[in-house]
Amino acid sequence: MWKQYINRHCRSLLTVLVTLWLVAGCAATQESRLAAQPETPTPAVEESYRQALDMMQASQWPEARQRLEDLTAAHPGLAGPWLNLGIVYTRLGEPEAAEAAFRRSIENNPANPVAYNQLGIFYRRTDRLEAARETYGAALGVAPDDPDTHWNLGVLHDVYLPDTQLALFHFERYQQLTGSDDPQLAAWINTLKAARAPVDNVTAVVKP
């Protein structure tokens, strides 16, 4: 009888524990699902963000940094504050922090080509050319028609990772996408076209 009593109570205890565990598990999954969803900023957060942007435009880098660090700490799921924080860190000469911030921004919103481009430019400037190429490539993956990505790849392959064909391709894509009539760009394209077929030029000279 005692045995039965203990058994029954143990069973109910077990039931309670299992139920608790299930409930806790449900709560946990719900929580993580909530975190995965994009955060909707409150008007106060948006206002604070706008002030940070004003500080950036006024070149008040330390102030902007403080504001954006606060914003990213309180709302780590937003991509914009991370991206701007990366720009601010670059201005303040903190490369490691800048790189981490750009990466966070891309994690939070993998569809924004601007973040990839900032990271790519950052890599190029710090002489990590292959990483720059890959990052611009990732930008084209999410936004194949982003003109700035094509421009930046044109610059990369024209100056830093020389590849005449690729430089020409990307500058021409930029020209098509924007309808640019920039004479300097046209001149670069002509130079690249001339450089692309040196053999043909030579034969053309030799033939007559």
Added chain:
Amino acid sequence: MEGSRVSPFVKRVSLKRLLLSALVAFLALIGAYFLLIRPWHLTWGATDEEVRRPMPGDGIHANPSFNGTRAVSVEAGPEHIWPWLVQMGYRRAGFYSYDRLDNDGIPSADQIISEYQSLKVGDRVPMAESAYADYRAVALTLPLKRSLASRKQRMEAALRQYELAAGYQIAGVTTAATYRTADIYLQMGNALLESERPANLSGEALAEYDLLLEEQAYPFEEQAIALHETNIGRMNNGLYDEWIEQSLAQLAELVPARYAKQERSVAYVETIH
């Protein structure tokens, strides 16, 4: 009768004494000023160690007309003090001192003024209203030898200031100093190219004179390019500030074949997501 004869004599003696003691007192005051008060005044607030310690800029002027070390201890880091220091000056932020004496009665600033934060060569930091002649104001006129010497002297004074600023190793100050130093060289070169030509030259002789000027100006331009390149070299450390940006823009003009191709970047993004 006798007494009246003696008394003027006595009076004369005491007057002489009075004058003498006044003179002695006056000399003693002057002596005290130079021996005690002036040394104290020139080292106001500074410790003996601080007075002896070499300071940045000591070597800039061989024969200064004034030399003092005064100190105020502020409990804050250099990065907090610098914005207040850099904005100092007559009719700028003032001197945080006796404004009636130092700043024409205008109260000194009680906040950081962003317009005065980036000091560059050529900026005036007046101690008082003075006939400050900007080195740039010296146009090169004939005889070239004399105006060139005068301008070079001013250029070198400005350069020394910036060498000093660059030595402070404060982010933003170093890149600004490098940019401005490069700019000074470039302007020196430009001033040569735009200098007054001798009136009696024409045709081939004038062309030859122009060529000579270009040869003279060329090293200044080279120097400017090298300095701008130093500045943009700082990008390799991950730094990118407005001065590096301006050095890039200058290089794009000076050496378009190499530097005109720049990435398209953004100054900030609007979107929060």
